[in-house]
Amino acid sequence: MSPDIQKLGEVDRMIHEPARLMVVALLSAVKEADFQYLHQSTGLSKGNLSVHLSKLEEAGYVAIEKTFRGKYPLTICRLTERGREVLEDYRKVIRAAL
């Protein structure tokens, strides 16, 4: 068996899950985005998105900051350096294998 294929078994399951991969891929292209933007772009329900963001935050891939813009509460999310590295590794493994 090709070693590239074998590496597929070692991909980071935290971002391999489709919903979390969507969130991480979206955040990789921006400096930061709020919950509403992620909700609209991914099409995930608010509850589902919230759960996945919490998991990504626990893993240290996403930083979440709660703030206000005027009276409007903003939940700002950004990919951490660790998150960017993990996504890059994930892309390399998938590209090499498929």
Add this chain to the structure above:
Amino acid sequence: MTEDPKVLANRLLQRAWNRDGLPEIGIGLSYLVTAGLVYAWQVLPRRSPGQIAAILTFAFGLPIVSFGMQPLVKRIRSRWLLERVGYVEPLPPKNLKRNNLRALAAMAVLVPLAFLAFNYSERLLLPITGMLGALICGLVGWSARMVRLMAGGAIMLATAILLAFSSVPVMIGMAILYGSWGLYYLLTGGSRVPAIHAR
């Protein structure tokens, strides 16, 4: 994998920039103002205060409006639309210096070409403007996969070619061209407002 997730994410970001139609409304308004100024420049008596004001506004006011459009859109969005359209901040541009050099190189080629063509025949100004506009709209529309932006480019090109073959004076043709382009983007941008309002 059909496409790089980063490419898809960038496309979503571009679509997000145009999500509420505000940039198109801004572009539409500025092109309508351009059309009005070019028209005033042509029809007002030579060296009249009105014509001088139109020329000065064209030369100095429009560049300020162009540079100020992006911050203005961000400010309006941040003040009134955040709850409906969300907040997103793009990554700072990586190769700003290289991109600026490329833009300068393109200008260095295109401006003399446009000048030579204009010297050869004034009427070429119309299709050249149409082609450049269509090219920019087409590229932006294609990268974001937004049909209404690409259609704007196609409409501009078609209008420019029609005007070039008509008997309309060149600068009046330019005013019509910018006016029709501005009206189109004002309408497409405006068509997004009810959808955003309904959220």
